[in-house]
Structure formats: C-alpha cells, structure tokens
Amino acid sequence: MTSVNLLGGSANYRDPEISPEGQKNTAPLSSETARINEELVDKYAEKLYDETAENILDWANTHAPGDLAVTLSMENTVLAELAKDHLPRADFLFLDTGYHFKETIEVADQVEARYPEQQLVRALPILSRQEQDQTYGLNLYAKNSTACCRMRKVEPLAVSLSPYVGWITGLRRADGPTRAQAPALSLDQTGRLKISPIITWSLEDTERFIEDNDLIIHPLTKQGYPSIGCETCTLPVAEGEDPRAGRWAGQNKTECGLHS
Template sequence: MSFTAINALKNTGSVKDPEVSPEGPRTTAPLPEDIAARNLELVDKHAQALYDASAQTILEWAAEHAPGRVAVTLSMENTVLAELAARHLPESDFLFLDTGYHFKETLDVAKKVDERYNQELVTALPILSRPEQDSLYGKNLYRSSPTACCRMRKMEPLAASLSPYAGWITGLRRADGPTRAQAPALSLDATGRLKISPIITWSLEETNQFIVENNLIDHPLTHQGYPSIGCETCTLPVAEGQDPRAGRWAGNAKTECGLHS
C-alpha cells in the first residue's frame, strides 16, 4: 500500500498577520459542472431519507450514487470509519490530516491503519512546519489565535486535499454536542461536494461497542479520559459524564475547528 503525503510549497516570506495564510495550495478545485449538478440533485432527493439511516445503508448509498471518487476522513481517534469503508466503499481513499501537533498515540494508530487496510492512506500536511509557523506567526499560535491555527493546519490542508474527490465521508455524530445535534447524514459542503456522515446517529457507547465487537485498532487515550481527541496541545481529558468534546480547546470559547461549521 502506498502512503501519499500532500505537502505544499514552503513560504519564505515574512507574513505575520494570523488572518493571512502563507502562500501555497489551500483551496479546493471547483467541481466539473455536471458533477456539481448531480451532487445537488442527489442531496435534494435523498438527504431526508438518509437522515436517520444506518451506517450500512448510507455507505451502500454512497457506493451506488456518488458521481466520482470519495475520500474517507480519519481523525484516528477511532478507526470505525476505516472498517466501515473497507466493507462498503473499498475503492475509497483514506484521508488523514497530520497537523504536526498530534499525540504520538494518534500517529501510531495512523500507522496501524495503513498496515491493516487496503485503501490508500493519503496524509495531508499544512503548508508550514511547526518551526516555520512559529517563526512567521509567533510561537504557539494555537494559544494566541487558535482559530487561525486550525485554519492553517486543518481546514486549508483538507480543502486542498479534497480537490480530486466528488465527496467525503466524515465521522460526525449528533451525540457529540449541541453544535452537531441536528447535523444531516447527507449534505453539500461549500464546494458542492457530497458530505456524508454514516455514523451520525451513533452514540459514543455504540461506537465503543462496535470497536470492541470488531476487534478494531484502538486509540489508547480513549481509555484514559479522552473521548474526543484532537491536537495534543489543545486537548485535555474530561470527567465522566461531561460533554465528550469538553476537553477540546479547554479554557477557550472555541468548540469547533471549523471543518464542520
């Protein structure tokens, strides 16, 4: 299995305003008009029926109807989507955003996923390395401007990496918090691509049960008080009974990185 790294050209300028991203690919190429029109038609016709559908039904629908290649986005917090896609979307690619700030355990899970599954694992990298970002924007941008840091290290790498695809699979669950409580199983993203969330109705308990019953690759931190795992610098453990995402950007009003808002 090949392991593809997408890394844009490095910027050597002196950009310091965190609202201005460094030079390099950071947007998604427009879809061909016929694919965009087909995606719109599919969402209009099928979104309501898929709203509370099972993961299998949603993925089988994607395999039948998606008018082009599909990427399965993996945070490596768990590997449920990898397993489901291997069963129902074997021609899809896996897409992992390596922010440069991940827990070592998260990178270990990514390595194991690459070894276990036949899909190509595409790793999307930010334009700047951590030292380059510190040099241009000041050290620890995740503290001084977490929204800008997420934009440069998550949103823009994802946008650039989605260009070859007609749609993408996400691990969104409505149970993860109030900002996701009404999220659809099928919608269009801002570029007109299909955004498909097969485990949208699952609870954290159902997710964990699927992991155990199917002997999936397990992220060790999920057993150490981390039900939701992002960058090591911005994720804390949470108390039992708390919102699963309470440890993300703890002490900050921020609740979403921007990928799903």
C-alpha cells in the same frame, strides 16, 4: 509579508489572518458533477437522515458520481472498518497537523498496515511547526487557535479534497449541541457530498462496534479522552461531561472549522 526577527527580541510576525503562500482551496467540481451532487442531496438527504451506517455507505458507493475520501481523525478507526466492507474504492484521508499526540500518529501507521487495499493520504499544512513559529510567533494555537486550525486543518483538507466528489465524516449528533441536528447527507461549500454514516451513533454504539470488530484502539480513549484533537489543544474530560469538553478547553471555541 512582514519581516521576521529570528534572533529574538521584538519581532514583527505575520498577521495570522493571512495564511502562507501556497494552495489553500479546493479545485472546483465540473458543472455536471455539481449538478448531480445537488440532485442527490435534494432527493436523498431526508431519506438518509436516520439510516444505518451500512446503508448510508452502500448508498454512497452506488450513487456518488466519482471518487470519495474517508476522513479519519484516528480517534477511532470505525470509518476505516466500515469503508473496507461498504466503500472499498475510497481513499482514507488523515489531517496530519504536526501537533498530534504520538499515539494518534501510531494509530495512523496501524491503519495503513491493517487496510492495505485503501490508500492513506496524509494531508500536511503548508508550514512545518518550526516554520509556523518563525512566521507567526511561538504557540499560535494558544494565541489564535482559529487561525492555527485554519492553516493546519481547514486549508489542508480543502486542498486534499480536490480529487474527490465527496467525503465521509465521523460526525455524530451525540457529540454535542453544535452537531445535534447534523444531517447524514449534505453539500459542503464546494458542492461536494458530505456524508456522515455514523451520525445517529452514541459513544456507546461506537465503543461497542470497536469491541465487536476488534478494531485498533487509540490508547487515550481509555484515559479520559473521548474526543481527541491536537495534543496542544486537547485535555481529558470528567465522566459525564460533554465528550468534546476537552477540546480547546478554556476558549470560546467548540469546532475547528471543518464542520462549520
């Protein structure tokens, strides 16, 4: 590791393409579970492509060959509410990057209180914000957002998915061109099931479900933030703009790496 000058001046920081020491990968599935997952996707991916969220989750509850994790960004709590009724044994998984809006952390706390039957797992990066600044230099998110996302989102998710045979995502095809053809059911790079029950929903569908079920509201969604990531990398968007236009605004970047 390159030495770091913590006293100021010209410091030689670590190459951001080299992540800090520690666990960064997902444990491999057993060969039997991997085989079952592959067969499930081959058989059901086309059938589930345009299915309802409820039917997709009921399918997952019946067919997944082990435990599932429901990933929650806390932008909304739709998946938590759906899982309560259709995937009651699943854990909730929240990537606590250390750079979230305070409102996002408050929503996470409210989710933990509202859904006590399901464990909320808070996935943390190896380094704290201060440790990352000391190791890679101040504001890595501005200088190399891809490296920052890798260390604070992609790698923590990879590690946290180890106990599970699959994960539930909040992907919607309406969120932008990079997601327009996304499947409801696929395999991720580790052979785990990647299941997206609200894949066919529009933003309006999502808002309607939130209102009809009196769900927890992330206050920033009412202040021009239809898509919410880290506070340092998220801006409000104008009415009619791509919902994800405020993510990494001004950078040639549309995804953090979780879904690419």
